[in-house]
Amino acid sequence: MKNNKKMKDWLNNFNLSHPLVIAGPCSAETESQVMKIAHELNNSDVTIFRAGIWKPRTRPGMFEGVGAIGLKWLQKVKSETNLLTATEVANANHVKLAIDHDVDVLWIGARSTVSPFIIQEIAEALDGTDKIVLVKNPVNPDLSLWLGGVERLYNSNIKNLGLIHRGFSTYEKTKYRNIPEWQIPIEVKNRFPDIPMICDPSHISGRRDLIFDLSQTALDLNFDGLMIESHINPDEAWSDAKQQITPKTLIKIMKDLKVRNELVEEEKYKNELYSLRTQIDIIDHSILDSLGKRMKISEEIGGLKKTKNVAVLQNKRWNEILDKMIDEGNSKGLTREFISRIYKAIHQESIIHQEKIINSK
Numbered sequence: 001m002k003n004n005k006k007m008k009d010w011l012n013n014f015n016l017s018h019p020l021v022i023a024g025p026c027s028a029e030t031e032s033q034v035m036k037i038a039h040e041l042n043n044s045d046v047t048i049f050r051a052g053i054w055k056p057r058t059r060p061g062m063f064e065g066v067g068a069i070g071l072k073w074l075q076k077v078k079s080e081t082n083l084l085t086a087t088e089v090a091n092a093n094h095v096k097l098a099i100d101h102d103v104d105v106l107w108i109g110a111r112s113t114v115s116p117f118i119i120q121e122i123a124e125a126l127d128g129t130d131k132i133v134l135v136k137n138p139v140n141p142d143l144s145l146w147l148g149g150v151e152r153l154y155n156s157n158i159k160n161l162g163l164i165h166r167g168f169s170t171y172e173k174t175k176y177r178n179i180p181e182w183q184i185p186i187e188v189k190n191r192f193p194d195i196p197m198i199c200d201p202s203h204i205s206g207r208r209d210l211i212f213d214l215s216q217t218a219l220d221l222n223f224d225g226l227m228i229e230s231h232i233n234p235d236e237a238w239s240d241a242k243q244q245i246t247p248k249t250l251i252k253i254m255k256d257l258k259v260r261n262e263l264v265e266e267e268k269y270k271n272e273l274y275s276l277r278t279q280i281d282i283i284d285h286s287i288l289d290s291l292g293k294r295m296k297i298s299e300e301i302g303g304l305k306k307t308k309n310v311a312v313l314q315n316k317r318w319n320e321i322l323d324k325m326i327d328e329g330n331s332k333g334l335t336r337e338f339i340s341r342i343y344k345a346i347h348q349e350s351i352i353h354q355e356k357i358i359n360s361k
Ligand code: PEP
Pocket: 026, 052, 056, 108, 109, 110, 111, 136, 166, 203
C-alpha cells in the first residue's frame, strides 16, 4: 500500500505515507497469542494493535473476553514492539482501567453506540482526555444515533476522535454479516470532514474472502484507514473465527491494495472522480438488487393470481402505482417522463415474470 495522502488531525501526527492500519485479534486470548500476533504485525503497515479484552457477545455463554489481565499483555506489546495499542471500552470502569494501563486508542463498539446512556457514561469518563477515541457505527443503520455519539464525545472535549464503519445488521440474510450501506459513512464523512473515517471490513464481511474487496472499496471512497482482525490461527480463534486472517495474509493485502494519490491536482480530480464512480457503482448494484427482489415478489403475486384464476393485468392497481411514483419522483427532482418510462419498463418485465408463472403447469 503506497500513498502520499495528507491525513487530518491526530492522524497527521503519525506522518504515514499510507492509510492508517489497525490490526490484531478480535479477542486477546492468551499472553502468547497476543505477543505472537503483535510480533508478526510489527514493522509492517500496521500502526495500531487491536485486541478486545471485554467482548460484548450477542448471546451469553460465549467467550466474553479475558478481562483486565489482558491490559498487561497490551502493555507488553507496547514495550516489545513499535505498535500502539487499542481496545474496546463499554463503561466508565473499562475507560479507567484502559487509561491506567496506558492503552493508546479506545474504541466504542457498535453495541454501545446504540445506547445514549452508555455513550454518555463513556464520554464523561473520558472527559478532556488526549487519548484517541474511535466510535463505531451503531448496529442499526441509524445515522443520527452515530452522529449523536460523536456529539456527546465532542461535548466532553475529546479532540482526537475517529469513526469506524463496521456495517449494519439486517434481519434478512445477505452475503455480509453486516451490510455496508456505504451511503451512511459517506454522509457522516460529509458532515464531519475533519474526523477520520476508518473501515472495518472484518465485521462488515464476517468472512475472510471478502476482506480485500471491501478494503479496496473503502480506499476508493477515500476512507482514512482500515481496522482488520488478524490471528495467528484464525480457525481456532475464540471469537469471530471466520473473519480473521493471518498476519501474513494481512501484510499481503496491504501490499496489493491500491491507494489513490491526492497530492497532485490532476490526481485529486481523478481521485474525486473515482470516489464518485464507486458511489454510483454501489447504487447501481442496489438498484439491480431491488429490481431482482421486486420481480421475485411479482412472481409470488403471479402464483396467487393463478390459484384464483385472476388476470395478470390489473389496470387500476397499475395506474395507482404509476401516479404515486410520479409524485414521489417529482419530489426527488425526477421528471414525469423519466418515471413513466422507467415504470412502464418495470411493469412490462413484471408482467413477463407473472405470465411465466401463470402459464406454467
Ligand atoms: C470488535 O471489534 O471485535 C467488535 C466487537 O466489533 P463491533 O462492535 O463492530 O461488533
